[in-house]
Amino acid sequence: MAAGGSSIYKGSDLIHDYSCSKCEENYLNTEAQHFCSGCEHYLCDKCVNLHNGYHNKHTVYGRGDIQKWVGFSLDRCDVHGDKLTVHCDDHQELCCSVCVALNHRQCYSISHLPDLAKGILKTAEYKQLSGTVDSIRxxxxxxxxxxxxxxxxxxxxxxxxxxxxxxxxxxxxxxxxxxxxxxxxxxxxxxxxxxxxxxxxxxxxxxxxxxxxxxxxxxxxxxxxxxxxxxxxxxxxxxxxxxxxxxxxxxxxxxxxxxxxxxxxxxxxxxxxxxxxxxxxxxxxSVPVRSAAHMYKALGSTNYSVRMEEEKTCCIVGICELPSGEVVIADQANNRVKLLNNQYQVTDHSDLPRYLHDLCLTADDVIAVAVDDRHYIYKYNKHEIHFLSVTRGKIATLRMFTTHMDCRSIAHNQGQLYISSGNALKKFTVGGIPVKTIYEDMSCKGTVVKCAVSPDGKVIYVTNNTKRELITLNEFGQVLFKFKDPELQRLSGLCVSPSGLMFVCGRKSNTVLQMDRDGRLKLATVARKAYGLCVPWSVYFSEQTSSLIIGNYRQDQIIVVKLC
CATH class of the missing domain: 1.20.120 (Four Helix Bundle (Hemerythrin (Met), subunit A))
Known part of the structure; x- marks a missing residue:
């Protein structure tokens, strides 16, 4: 070790274990006797006096605390404390001279750091580092x-x-x-x-x-x-x-x-x-792997009119999105299914029998629409599922089948349709063949209204409007959880995104809540009256745009709430 405080020109072969950082800037080679953890500078006796005059609140360690120097230093070996000078290409490690002597003498390729560092600031990988760290964080x-x-x-x-x-x-x-x-x-x-x-x-x-x-x-x-x-x-x-x-x-x-x-x-x-x-x-x-929860908050909202000429005031009861980014909505007041482009403008429509209650996406371009009409005077009941295709911006009618139950809500998963009647949830094939009754509650009206299914089909969500509960079922119809909350009054719209994110509307509370995948914990209230909610009736989460699309009861606009 050289004598403390001695200074010679940088070109000298004299090697210190730690050299004064400030002296190095003036091309002097002076042994450091102190280390500032705030500046991360090594300082000689002369420079430390100047430093302390400017930074009297910084923590400075002397040679007696030299073990604390290691780890703070940018260019020092974490193991030996010596200056990092080379890179072992065989082991992909930054090395000091002691590392090379002890562990890398037999290595084939050793590179000097200044040679490797040339142009590093301009490389794409270096420029992407901040984004990668942000993503991991x-x-x-x-x-x-x-x-x-x-x-x-x-x-x-x-x-x-x-x-x-x-x-x-x-x-x-x-x-x-x-x-x-x-x-x-x-x-x-x-x-x-x-x-x-x-x-x-x-x-x-x-x-x-x-x-x-x-x-x-x-x-x-x-x-x-x-x-x-x-x-x-x-x-x-x-x-x-x-x-x-x-x-x-x-x-x-x-x-x-x-x-x-x-x-x-x-x-x-x-x-x-x-x-x-x-x-x-x-x-x-409960499950073999923990899944991280994506919790969202609203950034702002925008209203888009979906009313066509000579129409009555709209009532949007169902919403879904196509892979193209186009949106399909069910307008109950006008008995129409409408196609919206990426700017949420109506580009086409299809008229259906009254009354539309819900719709869902069954394939990349096929929509299933629940139609239910009951006339007590003329004593007729119409319970139908209509299928529409969307091709090149046009809606076309494909087929339909009838059911022997009310059709209040519809969801699709893995080739199966889930239809709720108000008191029961039943599974059908897409061809209209009944498969089984999954869940039923005949205690009063409105016990099984809206429904949604998790992407893997293992979890089913239904709303009990009478008891104001969100109910989580397993695939066999067993009740797993029941959820109530003051911010969820008079449940209405319900949706599950392709990645399993779950949202539910409260039409009286004018809220949309994000729930966990079990439907038992509220993660966030992502939309409120301040964002334009007024009796929200339907909701859909677009993963393509990270937006909630909400339809209010008897209003001509849909509300698009941007989330982050």
Whole structure:
């Protein structure tokens, strides 16, 4: 090590473990005795006095804290603290002289960093780095949001199980206090362990996000004579960190979601005195992979008129989008299906019997329309499903079939039609053959009105307008969850996007809510009266434009709400 404070011209062969950054700018080679973590500069005794006069609040470490110098330095080896000078092409690693001596003597290709750094700032890969980091950070945010939802779900499960325990406990007598205490302790212990796991993964995501943010901030602040070289070093470190983050994200996403359940053992009643607890509390995995939740917020809205000449006031009861970006709407007031172009202008229409209640996309260019007309005086019922094709901006009638049930809503999934009648949900083939009744509630009118199906067909959503509930069913019609919310009054429109995003309207509350995929948690209220909602009746989420398309009751405009 050279004597502290000695300065010679840069061209000298004298090598310091750390050289003064400010002296280097003046072509002097001076050994550093101090390091500023704020400036990330190495400083000699002379330069540190000048530095402290300008930056008296910065933290400066001396030689006694030299272990803290490593890791702050842009151009220093994280392992040995020496200056990074070469790149091992065989191992794809940034190396100092010690790295080369210890680990890379047999390597075939060693490149000098200044040679590799030439032109790095102009390369497409370097210019795209900021966007790549932003994308990964966005995915980390989404993954964090998903884990926070899992955390809330875990707490809900905990509350529900406590309620089940209490209910089961009520059936027996006070001598079971000891058993109840043991069962609750078992549950709380399991919840605590699971929460620790989720908290660890969440903190890991937040930490990785902060690290990427810090790297990009340091990269953007890189200045000085050796900007290219320093930028290349940060670029390589950022790439390494991205690989580490991606690997960690894959590990987290492959982890099963931890849920808990409680199965009461009814057979214990005759044998209470011989048992240790009420039942078994453990964690059940709901799905093998955690899916990040995309939560949206509104940026603004625009109204588009869809009323044609000599028409009555419109009432848009159904909306869907074609792969071309064209939009198809069902206007109940005028008994018309209308085709809108990408600017939401009416370009064609098809007249149908009254009354239109809903429509859905069944294939790339085929629309199924639910038509239902009941006349109590003349005593006739008309329950029909009409199929229309859209080709080159024109709507054409294909065929239709009749049903023996009311047709209030229609959805399509994997070649099957799901039709709700107001009290039941039934599955049909696209040819009109009944398959089965999935769900039925005859307790009163309006128990099964609107319906929608998840992309994989495993989850079905229906609205109970009488009880003002969103109901989630499995594919066999079993009720999984029921959801109520003050911001969801008098449910109306319902939609599920091709990627599984789920939205539901409240026509009295003038809101559109984004729900999680289970239909049990509200992720966000994405549209309100302030955006023009006035008795919203239908809704569709366009993934092509990241927009909600909403039809109000008896209004001539559709509302397009831009989301982010």
């Amino acid at each position: 966005g995915r980390l945010d989404e993954l964090g949001n998903a884990m926070m939802i899992d955390q809330a779900s875990l707490k809900d499960s905990h509350k529900n199980i406590i309620a089940k325990i209490k209910s089961f406990r009520y059936k027996i007598n006070k001598i079971l206090d000891r058993l109840e205490k043991k069962t609750v302790e078992q549950l709380d212990g399991l919840v605590e362990d699971l929460e620790k796991t989720i908290k660890y993964d969440l903190e890991s995501c937040l930490n990785m996000n902060d690290q990427l943010k810090t790297i990009m901030e340091k990269l953007q602040q890189t200045t000085g004579k050796h900007k290219d070289t320093k930028s290349y070093i940060w670029f390589r470190k950022c790439q390494n960190k991205l690989n580490e983050v991606k690997s960690r994200m894959q590990e987290i996403q492959k982890m099963p979601i931890e849920l808990i359940r409680f199965d009461s053992d009814e057979s214990i009643l005759p044998f209470l005195s011989n048992l240790n607890n009420f039942g078994n509390v453990d964690n059940g995995h």
